[in-house]
Amino acid sequence: MSEHLQILLKDIKEPDLHTLEGYEKRGGYQTIRKVLQMDPLKVIEEVKASGLRGRGGAGFPTGLKWSFVPRDTGKPVYLLMNSDESEPGTFKDRVLLEKNPHLCIEGMLIAAWALQSNWSCNYIRGEYAYPYERFNNAVKEAYEKGYLGDGVFGSSFKHDMVTHRGAGAYICGEETGLIESLEGKKGQPRLKPPYPAVVGVYGCPTVVNNTETLATLPWIMQHGGSEYAAIGTEKSTGTKLFSASGHINKPGVYEVELGYPILDFIKNECGGILDGKELKCIIPGGSSVPVLKADELEGVNLDYESIQAAGSMLGSGGFIVMDETTDMVEVALNLAHFYAHESCGQCTPCREGGHWIEKIFKRIAFGQGTERDMDLIKDLCKQIGGHTICPFGDALITPALSCMKKYPDEFKIKIERALNGNPVKATDLHYTF
Amino acid sequence: MAETELVKITIDDKQIEVPKGMNLVEAAASTGTFIPHYCYHPDLSIAGNCRMCQIEIEGRPKLEIACNTMVQDGMVIRTHHTSKLVEDAQAATLEFILINHPLDCTVCDQSGHCKLQDYHYKYNAQPSRFEEDKVNKVKAQPLGPHVILDGERCIMCTRCIRFCDEVAETSELGMLNRGDKSVITVGEGQQLDNPLSGSVVDLCPVGALTHRDWRFNSRIWYTRETESICTGCSTGCNVKVAVRDNQVVQVKARYNEFVNKEWMCDEGRYGFHRFIPENRLLSPVLKGSQCSIEQALAEAKKLSAQNLYIFISPDLTLEEMTLVKKFIDSKFSEATPVVAYRKRELSELEAKLISPNFAANIMGAEAAGLVNGNAQQNYEDALAALRSGKAESVLFIGERSLFAEDRTDELLASVSKVGLSIGILADADSSLVRALSVVFPERVIAEKSGLMINQIKRLQYLDRLLDFPVGTESAWRILDRISAELGAKLTAAKNDRDFTLEFFASHENFQHTTIQDVKGQGIALDGSGETDSDKREVYSPFLTALGKY
Numbered sequence: 001m002s003e004h005l006q007i008l009l010k011d012i013k014e015p016d017l018h019t020l021e022g023y024e025k026r027g028g029y030q031t032i033r034k035v036l037q038m039d040p041l042k043v044i045e046e047v048k049a050s051g052l053r054g055r056g057g058a059g060f061p062t063g064l065k066w067s068f069v070p071r072d073t074g075k076p077v078y079l080l081m082n083s084d085e086s087e088p089g090t091f092k093d094r095v096l097l098e099k100n101p102h103l104c105i106e107g108m109l110i111a112a113w114a115l116q117s118n119w120s121c122n123y124i125r126g127e128y129a130y131p132y133e134r135f136n137n138a139v140k141e142a143y144e145k146g147y148l149g150d151g152v153f154g155s156s157f158k159h160d161m162v163t164h165r166g167a168g169a170y171i172c173g174e175e176t177g178l179i180e181s182l183e184g185k186k187g188q189p190r191l192k193p194p195y196p197a198v199v200g201v202y203g204c205p206t207v208v209n210n211t212e213t214l215a216t217l218p219w220i221m222q223h224g225g226s227e228y229a230a231i232g233t234e235k236s237t238g239t240k241l242f243s244a245s246g247h248i249n250k251p252g253v254y255e256v257e258l259g260y261p262i263l264d265f266i267k268n269e270c271g272g273i274l275d276g277k278e279l280k281c282i283i284p285g286g287s288s289v290p291v292l293k294a295d296e297l298e299g300v301n302l303d304y305e306s307i308q309a310a311g312s313m314l315g316s317g318g319f320i321v322m323d324e325t326t327d328m329v330e331v332a333l334n335l336a337h338f339y340a341h342e343s344c345g346q347c348t349p350c351r352e353g354g355h356w357i358e359k360i361f362k363r364i365a366f367g368q369g370t371e372r373d374m375d376l377i378k379d380l381c382k383q384i385g386g387h388t389i390c391p392f393g394d395a396l397i398t399p400a401l402s403c404m405k406k407y408p409d410e411f412k413i414k415i416e417r418a419l420n421g422n423p424v425k426a427t428d429l430h431y432t433f
Numbered sequence: 434m435a436e437t438e439l440v441k442i443t444i445d446d447k448q449i450e451v452p453k454g455m456n457l458v459e460a461a462a463s464t465g466t467f468i469p470h471y472c473y474h475p476d477l478s479i480a481g482n483c484r485m486c487q488i489e490i491e492g493r494p495k496l497e498i499a500c501n502t503m504v505q506d507g508m509v510i511r512t513h514h515t516s517k518l519v520e521d522a523q524a525a526t527l528e529f530i531l532i533n534h535p536l537d538c539t540v541c542d543q544s545g546h547c548k549l550q551d552y553h554y555k556y557n558a559q560p561s562r563f564e565e566d567k568v569n570k571v572k573a574q575p576l577g578p579h580v581i582l583d584g585e586r587c588i589m590c591t592r593c594i595r596f597c598d599e600v601a602e603t604s605e606l607g608m609l610n611r612g613d614k615s616v617i618t619v620g621e622g623q624q625l626d627n628p629l630s631g632s633v634v635d636l637c638p639v640g641a642l643t644h645r646d647w648r649f650n651s652r653i654w655y656t657r658e659t660e661s662i663c664t665g666c667s668t669g670c671n672v673k674v675a676v677r678d679n680q681v682v683q684v685k686a687r688y689n690e691f692v693n694k695e696w697m698c699d700e701g702r703y704g705f706h707r708f709i710p711e712n713r714l715l716s717p718v719l720k721g722s723q724c725s726i727e728q729a730l731a732e733a734k735k736l737s738a739q740n741l742y743i744f745i746s747p748d749l750t751l752e753e754m755t756l757v758k759k760f761i762d763s764k765f766s767e768a769t770p771v772v773a774y775r776k777r778e779l780s781e782l783e784a785k786l787i788s789p790n791f792a793a794n795i796m797g798a799e800a801a802g803l804v805n806g807n808a809q810q811n812y813e814d815a816l817a818a819l820r821s822g823k824a825e826s827v828l829f830i831g832e833r834s835l836f837a838e839d840r841t842d843e844l845l846a847s848v849s850k851v852g853l854s855i856g857i858l859a860d861a862d863s864s865l866v867r868a869l870s871v872v873f874p875e876r877v878i879a880e881k882s883g884l885m886i887n888q889i890k891r892l893q894y895l896d897r898l899l900d901f902p903v904g905t906e907s908a909w910r911i912l913d914r915i916s917a918e919l920g921a922k923l924t925a926a927k928n929d930r931d932f933t934l935e936f937f938a939s940h941e942n943f944q945h946t947t948i949q950d951v952k953g954q955g956i957a958l959d960g961s962g963e964t965d966s967d968k969r970e971v972y973s974p975f976l977t978a979l980g981k982y
Contacts, residue, residue, distance in 0.1 A: 345610065345611045346589070347482040347483070352529035352530065352533060356563065360565070383526075388484070
């Protein structure tokens with residue numbers, strides 16, 4: 001672990017890092033002073049040069065996203081930090097908010113200066129009560145010191161920051177859903193176009209960035225974009241946080257340079273599989289990306305391109321490891337249940353289809369499946385994917401399809417047992433909800 | 434109309450030119466291609482949630498929704514007619530919508546005019562593959578005094594929510610819960626009781642929202658639907674009225690871009706019956722007792738022009754108004770014609786749709802030359818003349834020629850003192866009937882057809898909804914018979930339709946107009962909103978009298 005450059009998790013174990021004093025003692029809030037002297041457009045250029053990609057899941061280049069914001073509309077530009085980290089398996093932002101909130105604030109200030117935004121908001125997941133408290137205290141400290149508010153760091157730049165706690169909906173992590181929720185409405189994604197960069201919060205240009213993305217900015221501005229670009233691979237630059245969970249010895253959040261081999265990550269950082277069992281499969285980037293079987297992991301690295309080539313996605317870095325004892329039907333059911341529960345109910349295919357798929361998986365898992373169920377699920381997935389307002393529809397079908405595609409036998413066995421009059425008993429399942 | 438830029442697009446291999454900025458549902462409609470949709474409504478914001486209007490656009494990786502896609506030059510679009518992908522997506526959308534739908538068509542009021550039924554037959558028509566339990570939601574939940582929700586039938590198109598947010602701006606409705614448990618609801622402690630609340634039932638493409646007054650009244654296929662206009666106020670909302678066994682079963686707003694879009698006020702919709710008295714006058718009445726029409730006419734013949742006040746109902750058709758004018762000009766030019774008219778105060782919300790002129794055809798009266806000066810003042814003056822005994826004879830044409838609030842004992846006592854008082858009325862229970870010397874039974878507005886001019890000077894056609902009771906006559910016919918007794922026959926028409934045609938024929942401006950032209954969207958007399966600029970020229974001379982309201 002120690003051989004990786006620690007950009008975000010440096011000093012993370014220091015007990016006073018979350019205080020302003022502790023952060024400044026370790027060189028915090030120095031970069032922003034320098035940045036405030038720079039031309040905002042230069043800042044964007046620097047971030048573009050760093051090759052930093054959005055860490056929320058989509059991996060869209062951050063500098064490019066900023067450059068879509070129109071600068072001459074006469075409307076205010078709003079900056080939103082997306083801390084609505086709700087993807088199953090993902091808990092990396094929580095560490096940053098809890099242990100190093102001032103790094104996030106400094107990152108937000110850099111982005112705010114680049115976008116010339118005078119108002120920003122951190123939208124924190126409703127369940128994150130403690131991170132919310134920590135971050136809110138940090139904002140208060142920054143205000144008291146004059147680092148926020150009128151005349152940031154004695155400059156003429158004015159910037160106000162608020163912290164907003166969500167009400168516990170996964171879909172508010174989608175940027176337009178987040179904006180709706182922030183405006184006080186029901187968290188339901190908006191139709192695109194128009195995109196938030198043009199029409200966002202209260203109809204004004206808005207940038208929504210992930211917490212980790214923004215927290216990376218102080219390092220980039222301190223060391224220069226090209227130095228950041230030198231880390232990692234050519235197209236996946238820098239380091240990334242991975243939140244490892246599942247059947248491993250050392251679950252936790254790890255920062256590794258992109259391009260690090262997955263098998264090494266499991267062996268070194270995760271400490272190998274629990275109880276010395278065999279690795280069955282992993283979900284590399286949060287629950288909405290396809291699973292990768294153990295035999296597909298050879299030579300695959302933790303970077304956007306390599307994982308994509310292997311047939312999955314890096315996503316948000318929610319690294320879920322499953323050992324040989326895992327029942328893939330239950331995995332599919334568990335995730336289907338999650339997505340059916342979190343569907344916002346706005347558009348038809350996801351609202352109705354998500355629940356339908358869950359019900360079929362449940363039937364199969366409980367030993368009441370029929371031969372055509374798998375074809376039916378595949379057909380439903382085809383009609384949900386790409387037919388919805390937001391990417392939730394695609395997120396919903398991906399685990400369902402990949403579990404069935406990679407482990408068809410496990411599904412068939414359960415169905416056949418049911419057909420032969422020997423169904424699975426409910427007590428055989430780990431399923432509880 | 435300003436010239437708008439046109440763009441060329443291809444829909445199903447057919448090249449068309451449409452104005453820039455148009456969405457694809459409208460663009461396709463202009464070539465006669467109907468793209469099915471639930472949530473899209475031309476006068477509400479785009480929600481894009483039903484996913485019924487998906488189409489394929491060349492060069493785009495995914496299907497797009499037609500309602501939220503604006504035409505771009507060179508766009509190549511495939512609809513369900515030519516794209517298998519789209520066809521499948523629409524069939525799948527319908528399957529999804531129907532999995533949790535109760536399929537209670539056999540008892541549903543919407544059955545027969547339900548978009549869910551129509552589209553299913555047309556775009557899916559497959560048995561469902563859903564074998565699980567359906568989700569249960571609220572049934573028969575009153576949202577307000579007029580509207581009842583069946584949550585299970587709802588397809589969450591949110592048209593009703595958007596109507597309350599955007600048109601009524603009262604925002605009573607919202608969506609509760611998530612996923613397949615989503616349900617439409619009123620805000621806590623609130624009720625859907627705005628003056629336009631019934632419109633959400635019209636907007637509901639399925640049977641989720643129903644009228645409290647008309648639930649389980651009749652299957653729609655047993656009714657006769659007539660396109661007419663509402664006569665509650667001078668807005669003249671276009672309506673479609675379903676009638677069964679001579680009873681109004683349902684009143685629906687009918688789309689008219691210029692008049693009422695697809696909205697209608699509750700007062701007009703549910704108050705339809707206020708123009709139909711419970712106890713109808715079926716034969717003439719002479720001094721309080723029934724008589725033959727000849728006896729009544731013989732009495733009415735004695736009418737003289739001296740200090741004669743003619744009270745005219747503002748609900749008469751334009752043709753009738755014209756005939757009244759002729760009647761006055763032929764023998765009674767010294768008489769004082771008065772159109773019953775009183776402006777009403779409206780709240781800001783009511784004023785969005787309702788006209789302060791609670792007098793359906795006050796513009797028609799104006800056009801016919803029956804209003805001299807201020808109509809309201811004239812009416813009050815005439816009432817004063819009745820009270821002071823200045824009026825020597827009086828003629829009431831139409832039930833609404835004297836407002837109910839004016840029928841005080843004091844006024845009726847003065848009326849009974851007038852030398853000769855004649856009424857053409859409908860309500861047998863009315864106190865006015867007993868105060869008059871002669872009363873003729875008239876047909877009410879729902880039993881007549883004819884022309885009306887609304888407040889934005891649109892000529893619209895009022896169609897007959899109900900059968901009239903035997904013994905009644907249209908006001909114009911009674912007036913013509915009285916006039917004939919006096920030696921001046923005013924019209925040769927035998928029925929309302931002939932009467933309208935005669936009106937067209939006798940007015941130079943309407944020589945080429947047919948009833949069919951006036952039906953549907955009506956005709957703008959001042960040419961506004963019409964692309965055909967000639968119309969302005971044709972009708973303007975007729976309008977010289979209009980413009981004060």
